[in-house]
Amino acid sequence: MLKLRHVYKTYQNDRHVLRDLNFEANESGLYFIKGESGSGKTTLFKLLTAMTKPTSGEIFFNSVSISNLNAEKISEYRKNVGIIFQDYKLISSLTIAENIALPLKIQKLSATEIQKKLNALTEKLNLKDFINEYPDYISGGQQQKAAVARALIGNPELIIADEPTGNLDAQNSSGLIQILADYAEAHSVKGATVFIATHDESVLQKNNRRTLTLQNGQLNS
Amino acid sequence: MKYLFGLYLTFSVFFSSLVLWGYQNASSVLFAASEKQTLSFSFQNDVAKEFVEEKIQSLSTKYKFKAWTLHSPADQYSEFTKSFTMYNQGAFDSEEIIKLIPYSVDFILNAEQDASQIQKNIAEENIFQETGTAKNWLDKLKSISELVENFGRGLFLFLFLTTAMMTVATIRILILKDDAEIKVRSYLGESFNAFVGQYLLKTSVPCIFSFCIGLLMTYIVYHLLMLKLKHLPEFYFIMARLNFLSSTSVLTLVVGFSAAFLFGYYFSIRQLHSRLYDQD
Incomplete structure (x- = not known):
């Protein structure tokens, strides 16, 4: 479903934010991505939502590369991705x-x-x-x-949540994780995958799920 | 900014349509093409009609004029009283006045004929008390017309560029104002064409409105001028020749301002495209 193959992301100042990421989410379900601030979580999410493209390597979603899409294809891809922002990004009007x-x-x-x-x-x-x-x-x-x-x-088949519990208390955090876990399970036949980025250890401890660790730009499962 | 843009566009259309209108009417009032090669002569007062006709015929045969028009004293008096009604009050007996007016003739020359040389040759015959050519003063007016034309062109270019710049600035400000919403919509899968349509509608409707207001202002100026001239009989000949903007002039304005708007719109929307979809 989602596959990262030798993904590198380097910014203009030659700073390697992500280095040789390799990951394959064959099974649907909920994944945590753990990492401290500055570890590259946000960059990884930008790559997964086609906001930016990898410096090298490829990202595949349902066997289609999303690394070099045109505007029309990006819009089509994003219709199949649910994004939850840390700051909600609701339209105030x-x-x-x-x-x-x-x-x-x-x-x-x-x-x-x-x-x-x-x-x-x-x-x-x-x-x-x-x-x-x-x-x-x-x-x-x-x-x-x-x-x-x-x-x-x-x-959507893919949900990406960037620090969704960052502004919530413990009770609301658990409630939110449960909603997303239920969604992933309820859609498992279709194959929904949910990625939740967090640096909150308590959230990880309470929810015993598959966790990927992002450290110094490298991903360890 | 949207209102400032609307106001600017209104006045841009107003000034450019005013210049276009002025040029269009200056041309029609002052420069009938056939008048450019016209020689006018006034006979001596005491010559008989038969002599006048005979002389015109011989000159016409000699110089092979394109055409000629004879103005009798009665015709000239009638034309004068028609244009200047206030003088037609019966202070003098019309018969007396007609006796004071000489026969006059306008020769229309062929394009290749030398008006100055022919004028000189005819003047030497000593049968005319006054000779003149429309060409001399028309040439002076032509230079004024060219000045107006050049000024108009310069103004159009200036207004075109500033309208395009104002369009870019306005759309950029509108986009910046909606920046957060645009980004969210883009992340949710909104297509770029939807943004193009949305901002085209948002900006083109006020533009069309401003354009119509600008044109209406020019029409009001034209209408007020006509009302004023109606009460000034000495300018009757101007009033008779004044027309509002022709359909070609309006089309020129529409095409010019639409081009400026689309030019500005294209550049702003291109910037939005690269901000939303260029994956750096």
Whole structure:
């Protein structure tokens, strides 16, 4: 499903951020990526979301290289990827419902279909109370839940979450990890893979999952 | 910025359409092409009509003029009173005035004929009290017209470049304002064409509106001028020849400003493309 082969990323100042990454996620499910700040987690996520391309090496998603895509192909690829940002990145001019439904709108689904999926997901994630609010008027925990819902609503095969528990307390962190783990399991037939980047040891200890360690730009499983 | 851009575009269209309108009318009022090769002569007051006609016929045969027009004293008086109605108040008896007006004739020369030489030759015959050529003053007016034309071209170029620059600046500011939202939409899989359409709509609608306002302002100036001239009989001949912008002039403005807008739009949107999709 996702394969990294000899991936290097070097920035203009010749600083090697990532060195010879090799990884293959044959099985769907949830993976943690552990690493201290500056270890290259964000760069790796940028590579996986086609925001940047590797200096050398190749990244394959469903056997297709995503390292050198054109704008049209990048858009198509991103429709199949759910991204959860550390700072949520909800659009402040849209309500929570509109934010969550945005990927479906971009995929040009009908209004009825969007509403149906939105109702089901907000019911499941318990978001009903604040879906008509604007992001600036709800708590950080609620915003994070909305961001997760937005990543899941398009039913993507790949989910990438960059430090999603960074701004949450222990209870909310566990809840969020559970939602993502449930999603990965529920979609295992189709083959959904969830990557969660974290540097929080307590999150890793509470959730006994496959963990990849990113250290000095190298990935160890 | 959007409003400033709209205001700027309105005045750009206004000034350029005003220059275009001025040039268009200067041409039609002052330069009828056939007048460029015209010689005008006034006979002595005491000559008879038969002599005038005979002389014109012989000159016409001699110099092979393209055409000629004879103006009788009565015709000239009638033309004068039509243009300058305030003098037509009956202070003098019209018959007396007509007696004071000589016959005059306009010879239209062929393009290859030397107007100055023919004028000199005819003047030597001593049958005319006054000779003149439209060419001399038309040449002076031509240089003024060329000045207006060059100024118009310069103004167009300036407005074209500044409109393109203003378009780039406005779209960039709009994009920067929406930067966070654009990025999020792009990460969710929004296609680049969707952004192109969205910003084209956002910017072209105010542009079309500003263009129409600019043109309307020129029309108001034209209309006010016509109202003013209506009360100034001595400028009746100007009023009779003034027209609003021709469809060709409006098309020139539309094409010019559309090109400037699309030029600016293309450059701004290219920058957005590289920001969103160039994987460095």
